[in-house]
Amino acid sequence: MHSLLPFLLAMVAAIVLLNLLATKLKIAYPILLVVAGLLVSFLPGLPRVAINPNLIFFVFLPPLLFEAAWTISFKEMKKWWRMIGSFAFVVVFFTALSVALVVHQVIPGFTLALGFLLGGIVSSPDAVSTGAITKFVRIPKYTSAVLEGESLLNDASSLIIFRFALVAIGTGQFVWQEATLDFIWMVVGGTGMGLLIAWLFVQVHKRLPLDTPSSIALTLIEPYCMYWVAEQFHGSGVLAVVSGGLFMSSQRLTFLDSASRIQSFSVWESFVFILNGVVFLLIGLELAEIVDSLQADGIPLPTAIGYGLLVTGVLIGARILSAYAALISTLVFRPGVIPRPLSTRMRWLTPILLGWTGMRGVVSLAAALAIPVTLNTGQAFPQRSLILFITFVVILLTLIVQGLTLPSFIRRSKLYENLLSEEDETLAKQKLHLGLKQHTYQFLKSKSPDELTGNPVVEKLLSHWEERTNANDASWMDDKKMALFQEMLASQRRYLADLNHDPTIDEALIRQQLYQIDLEEERLKLLY
Structure with missing residues (x-):
């Protein structure tokens, strides 16, 4: 040995x-x-x-x-x-x-x-x-x-x-x-x-x-x-x-x-x-x-x-x-x-x-x-x-x-010289991200108004959910808001899973975005 x-x-x-x-x-x-x-x-x-x-x-x-x-x-x-x-x-x-x-x-x-x-x-x-x-x-x-x-x-x-x-x-x-x-x-x-x-x-x-x-x-x-x-x-x-x-x-x-x-x-x-x-x-x-x-x-x-x-x-x-x-x-x-x-x-x-x-x-x-x-x-x-x-x-x-x-x-x-260029792939990613943001916005709007008022972070999510403010401040998150965030991420996953049935959407892009959502969830757990 x-x-x-x-x-x-x-x-x-x-x-x-x-x-x-x-x-x-x-x-x-x-x-x-x-x-x-x-x-x-x-x-x-x-x-x-x-x-x-x-x-x-x-x-x-x-x-x-x-x-x-x-x-x-x-x-x-x-x-x-x-x-x-x-x-x-x-x-x-x-x-x-x-x-x-x-x-x-x-x-x-x-x-x-x-x-x-x-x-x-x-x-x-x-x-x-x-x-x-x-x-x-x-x-x-x-x-x-x-x-x-x-x-x-x-x-x-x-x-x-x-x-x-x-x-x-x-x-x-x-x-x-x-x-x-x-x-x-x-x-x-x-x-x-x-x-x-x-x-x-x-x-x-x-x-x-x-x-x-x-x-x-x-x-x-x-x-x-x-x-x-x-x-x-x-x-x-x-x-x-x-x-x-x-x-x-x-x-x-x-x-x-x-x-x-x-x-x-x-x-x-x-x-x-x-x-x-x-x-x-x-x-x-x-x-x-x-x-x-x-x-x-x-x-x-x-x-x-x-x-x-x-x-x-x-x-x-x-x-x-x-x-x-x-x-x-x-x-x-x-x-x-x-x-x-x-x-x-x-x-x-x-x-x-x-x-x-x-x-x-x-x-x-x-x-x-x-x-x-x-x-x-x-x-x-x-x-x-x-x-x-x-x-x-x-x-x-x-x-x-x-x-x-x-x-x-x-x-x-030059068999595949007419394949999608990097610019085309970037546009496809941008379209996917835009659809996900719109879905997230509609999800948050569907929640009770009491859950969306009085907290600066949740209100900020309505305009741009990816931005986070006061991330290092432990007072910004509680059990109720954490449950809302996790429910939002679960909704995003369901949206992407449904979107994957579209034959025109590249599954690799779907998987990349799902990986980003997993990273986001783990980041929230560390901050909470």
């Missing part, structure tokens, strides 16, 4: 420094972390890193998915659910099929089952990489909504393919009827258990007298419970965490107080940042171990690199082809959902952008490492080292090549 602690501390320090460098260079920090881990792994004298796949599947994956479910716009997910569903399931299955057919024809000894196994491993794009890369460029809300929604669900579909392929390789047969029933149970059972456990945790938050630290601590164990219970009953742990996270996110105003919402934001932001950083560093550090196993099997390194390049090309091509197929089917069957205004050039270049956002990462590596060393018969698992190496090459190439070129592609193509 004493020898491991300095290594862990050095990793966290390296993550912080590399993130600072990535921000300065305006590139995604996962790229620098993978490259740094890759370079460090070949330093002489360092111990080889061997990652336990359960460490990623159970320790890292649930909180990463849970945090993503809390931050995504559920309104945008509902609006673009067809596109999200097609990318998260249909495109993943098509990509896995494309990889399986190609490697079965090109790589000696690769059966179709092994091809589907590899396809399931590499077919799911990484959410963290895409989000970190696209934050440096401006893309439309519907594009980011599709990418974020896809990233929440595609891990489940790729892991389902992976699990079925493992069964087919181990048993030598594939029963479609059983596989169909298992698939239905994994989706329905995983989603149902996630919703049930989330509902139970919401009741615990509501009914127990939890303080702020206890509430935040409880949120940290919730994704692990959802994932573990679903997996114990052979459901999809990924879908359990996603469905449960989305449900709890929609209920956050009812079971968390303002202090818990404010402080949990910072806690989860730091927690997820460290988890992501550690995983991407470990991806780079794992290469030396993978190369050793490849050489032990007598596979030439240039040949393996060529296979990795081939699979990467198939992944990119299949994703771009799928994006165009989705666009054409939308134009034919549901042209009304195409965003307006959308030029012809922008419409036909957007699938290339969607195809170029397929960076692979955490889940792909964990799935590859989860391949057993031997079959049930005791024989060595066929092509295991080659699958591991191809997976690493795919992760490295998609992160570096696509990750570094995606921002430049968007800027040079």
